[in-house]
Structures are given as structure tokens and as C-alpha cells.
Amino acid sequence: MDANYHTHTSRCGHATGGDEQYVRAAIDAGFKILGFSDHVPYEGIHAPYDRMDYDQIDNYLASINNLKEKYQDKIKILSGFEVEFYPQYIDYYKYLLTRCDYLVLGQHNVTYLKDDLDCYASDDDVEKFAEALVQAMESGLFSYIAHPDYFMMGRRHWNETCIAAAxxxxxxxxxxxxxxxxxxxxxxxxxxxxxxxxxxxxxxRPFWEIVAQYDTICVYGYDAHHPTTLLEDDRIITINKIIHGIPLNIVENYRF
Ligand SMILES: [Zn+2]
Ligand SMILES: [Zn+2]
Structure with missing residues (x-):
């Protein structure tokens, strides 16, 4: 793989490393494209361990744009945000797209900034999660769907509801x-x-067995919260063992 579109920065409060260190690690790893997609801030929300503050947007984008220029001969850098889809924020997402290169859909909950699905995901939550992803895709605002099987973190049973969602x-x-x-x-x-x-x-695995039944495109994403994560290509070997034998259409050098 020569492109990673899922990269965070220390601004979110649960990632570490300087912006430039991510870039240098990506060059080290042989990437041609590095996309930054830090967790999107919301005006009036201060969540220091989840996301940057709203007034950090300028600093974030200025830093990425500066690195874009500084390393233009070595790597293509893109700016973006990882965003949950809340219909009431569509205008905000459109505004962000006037300022950055792309948006990643990373749905971590189905209620506005509440009840994270990594803690618990009921059948009802799974249905809402699938509906949110569908609406997000139909909005045309996103370039990439992060961890579409995220809800499995908040449950311990794969059932008919999960199958239908997949x-x-x-x-x-x-x-x-x-x-x-x-x-x-x-x-x-x-x-x-x-x-x-x-x-x-x-x-x-059961989620991806269903993905393979459709004409889908799959991509790897490091979801890096630390620069060295970008150097750990053994993660791909681990993931390939999980999905071994499933006929997925994995595009290693994906371009938007
Ligand atoms: Zn994160
Ligand atoms: Zn992420």
C-alpha cells in the first residue's frame, strides 16, 4: 500500500507525535500519499480527549498545508477530517470541504456525541449505525468509510441484525x-x-464475508494515532489472516 488516508494528530488528545513526525514516518514507510483526517471539532464542544477544539481548525489546517508545501517533492499530503454523520451538521461538513481536501466517515456513535458504540452497541444501535452510513454515503460528502464494522466493538454477539446491517x-x-x-x-x-x-x-470476519458478496472496493487504513504506526506493516499481515480466503477486492494503492 502506498497511501494512507486515515491519520490523526496530537490535537485530538488521544494521539501523540508532531505533525511533521507523521510525515517523516510516512516517507520512511514509502508512502506516496499521506492524508490527515483528525477527529472533527464542533463549535462549543470541548472534549480534550476526543477531538480538537473548534478554534484549533485554523492551526491544524495551516500546519498540514505548510507540510504539504515543505514535502511536496517527497510525498503528497492531503488535509481532512474524520467525521460522524449527523444530518443537522451537513452545512458544517460542506463548509469544512471548502477548507480541506476530503472527509472520512468515522461513525463512532449514532446520537450526537453520545453513547459511543465502542462501549455498547445494541441491535437498535446497529440498525441506526447502518442507516447513518447509508445516509452519509448518499450525501456525497465523504471520500472513504472508516471501520464500517465498528459496532462489533460494543457487542459480543454477531446476529441477524448485524448481518442485515452488513x-x-x-x-x-x-x-x-x-x-x-x-x-x-x-x-x-x-x-x-x-x-x-x-x-x-x-x-x-463475518462482516467482510458479506462485503465480499457485493462489488465493493476495500482499502487498508492505519488509523494512525502515533507516527510509528505508519511503519508497522505487519498489521496488514495480521488483518490478512483475519480475512484469509474471503474474496475481497482490496485496492492497495487507492486514489480518490
Ligand atoms: Zn482517534
Ligand atoms: Zn480515526
Whole structure:
């Protein structure tokens, strides 16, 4: 893979490293494209361990734009945000797109900044999650769907609701040609005891068995919260073991 579109910065409060260190690590790793997609801020929301403050947008984009220029001979740098889809914020997302290169959809909850699905995801939450992804794809505002199987972090059972959600997401992604991300950072949580046996939270194999039934595009994403993550290509080997034998259409050198 020569492009990573899912990279954070220390501004979110749970990532470390300087912006330039991410760039240098990416060059070291042989990437041709590095996309920064830090967690989007919302006006009036101060969540120092989740996301930057709204008034840090200028500093964030200025820093990325500066690196874009400084390293233009070595690597193509893109600026972006990782955004949850809340319909009431569509105008805000459109505004952000006037200032950055792209938006990643990273749906971490289904209620505005509440009840993170990594803590708990009921059947109802899973249905809402799938609906949010479909609406986001239909909005045309996003370039990339991060961890579409994220909800498996907040539950321990894969059931009919999950199957239906996977079909709904895959069908729409295939129809609108949205790349679905095989997230390379979920494995950091280790194995969890699912009803069907121990497994990483995501990528969750049964989800990707359904993705493969549609004409979908899959991409790897480091979801880097530390510069050295970009150097850990053994993560791909681990993920490939999880999805071994599933006929996924993985595009290693994906371009928007
Ligand atoms: Zn994060
Ligand atoms: Zn992320």
C-alpha cells in the first residue's frame, strides 16, 4: 500500500507525535500519499480527549498545508477530517470541504456525541449505525468509510441484525463506489470473547464475508494515532489472516 488516508494528530488528545513526525514516518514507510483526517471539532464542544477544539481548525489546517508545501517533492499530503454523520451538521461538513481536501466517515456513535458504540452497541444501535452510513454515503460528502464494522466493538454477539446491517452498508458502498476500510488499528484492542469465539473487534470476519458478496472496493487504513504506526506493516499481515480466503477486492494503492 502506498497511501494512507486515515491519520490523526496530537490535537485530538488521544494521539501523540508532531505533525511533521507523521510525515517523516510516512516517507520512511514509502508512502506516496499521506492524508490527515483528525477527529472533527464542533463549535462549543470541548472534549480534550476526543477531538480538537473548534478554534484549533485554523492551526491544524495551516500546519498540514505548510507540510504539504515543505514535502511536496517527497510525498503528497492531503488535509481532512474524520467525521460522524449527523444530518443537522451537513452545512458544517460542506463548509469544512471548502477548507480541506476530503472527509472520512468515522461513525463512532449514532446520537450526537453520545453513547459511543465502542462501549455498547445494541441491535437498535446497529440498525441506526447502518442507516447513518447509508445516509452519509448518499450525501456525497465523504471520500472513504472508516471501520464500517465498528459496532462489533460494543457487542459480543454477531446476529441477524448485524448481518442485515452488513448487507445494507455493503450494498450502498458497492452502488456508490465507496471504499470500505479494513482498519489496521482495531487489533490494538486484542482478542475479545465473542459468542462465536475469540476474535479481534474489527475487522470482524463475518462482516467482510458479506462485503465480499457485493462489488465493493476495500482499502487498508492505519488509523494512525502515533507516527510509528505508519511503519508497522505487519498489521496488514495480521488483518490478512483475519480475512484469509474471503474474496475481497482490496485496492492497495487507492486514489480518490
Ligand atoms: Zn482517534
Ligand atoms: Zn480515526
Amino acid at each position: 448487507h445494507k452498508i455493503s450494498k450502498k458502498a458497492a452502488e456508490l463506489k465507496y471504499p470500505l476500510e479494513l482498519n489496521l488499528n482495531g487489533i490494538r484492542h486484542g482478542h475479545k470473547p465473542y459468542k462465536a469465539g475469540l476474535a479481534y473487534v474489527y475487522p470482524y
